[in-house]
Amino acid sequence: GAVVSQHPSWVICKSGTSVKIECRSLDFQATTMFWYRQFPKQSLMLMATSNEGSKATYEQGVEKDKFLINHASLTLSTLTVTSAHPEDSSFYICSARSGLATDEQFFGPGTRLTVL
Amino acid sequence: QKEVEQNSGPLSVPEGAIASLNCTYSDRVSQSFFWYRQYSGKSPELIMSIYSNGDKEDGRFTAQLNKASQYVSLLIRDSQPSDSATYLCAGGPWDKLSFGAGTTVTVRA
Numbered sequence A: 001g002a003v004v005s006q007h008p009s010w011v012i013c014k015s016g017t018s019v020k021i022e023c024r025s026l027d028f029q030a031t032t033m034f035w036y037r038q039f040p041k042q043s044l045m046l047m048a049t050s051n052e053g054s055k056a057t058y059e060q061g062v063e064k065d066k067f068l069i070n071h072a073s074l075t076l077s078t079l080t081v082t083s084a085h086p087e088d089s090s091f092y093i094c095s096a097r098s099g100l101a102t103d104e105q106f107f108g109p110g111t112r113l114t115v116l
Numbered sequence B: 001q002k003e004v005e006q007n008s009g010p011l012s013v014p015e016g017a018i019a020s021l022n023c024t025y026s027d028r029v030s031q032s033f034f035w036y037r038q039y040s041g042k043s044p045e046l047i048m049s050i051y052s053n054g055d056k057e058d059g060r061f062t063a064q065l066n067k068a069s070q071y072v073s074l075l076i077r078d079s080q081p082s083d084s085a086t087y088l089c090a091g092g093p094w095d096k097l098s099f100g101a102g103t104t105v106t107v108r109a
Helices: none
Strands: A004-007 A010-013 A019-025 A032-038 A045-051 A067-073 A076-081 A090-097 A105-107 A111-115 B004-006 B011-014 B019-025 B032-038 B045-050 B054-058 B061-066 B071-076 B085-092 B103-108
Touching: A004 A090, A010 A019, A019 A032, A019 A090, A019 A111, A032 A067, A032 A076, A045 A067, A076 A090, A105 B045, B004 B085, B011 B019, B019 B032, B019 B085, B019 B103, B032 B061, B032 B071, B045 B054, B045 B061, B045 B071, B071 B085
Parallel strands: A010 A111, B011 B103
Antiparallel strands: A004 A019, A019 A076, A032 A045, A032 A090, A067 A076, A090 A105, A090 A111, B004 B019, B019 B071, B032 B045, B032 B085, B054 B061, B061 B071, B085 B103
């Protein structure tokens, strides 16, 4: 149980274009999903917390107009990187909290974004 | 000061030995602590969660939490080459986990 998928697993795009990443909880309903970014040799940095049916909460320093998050259902959250630039190239990972009875977060496989 | 700090490693242990990983945290109100394993190029995989003081064992893994000392550790017994990975310590309130920088473990066959 507690399986989280992400799509795509990797994407290469041109500078100035937008990229959408999907995060799905496959076998449970996730009221809360989280989006992280990880640069090479660094740890995970929380970008935003996504709650179903409400606006995402962004961490300090993360531009909400650049990283659009939508959590339209209990099993799907999307992250759209708008007007991507080479410095946005990173490993983007979502996680989902499996339920109210536990604080455990389960991670998706991640999406490697390369902006040319 | 970082919220979660890990002994940076890298840590190299022979196969069959015990690998010991340590983590300290600065926020006294943190309630939830986790150890994740991350293979190169992959996303983190949950190994253990611990919420109360003391030891928690799961197979070859034992997590220890000491809230008074703000310290959490992970022991890997009978280390196997497949345990070679980066181990991330995470702690905090459930809605804002802080992750340590990770400790890279190499198990020598």
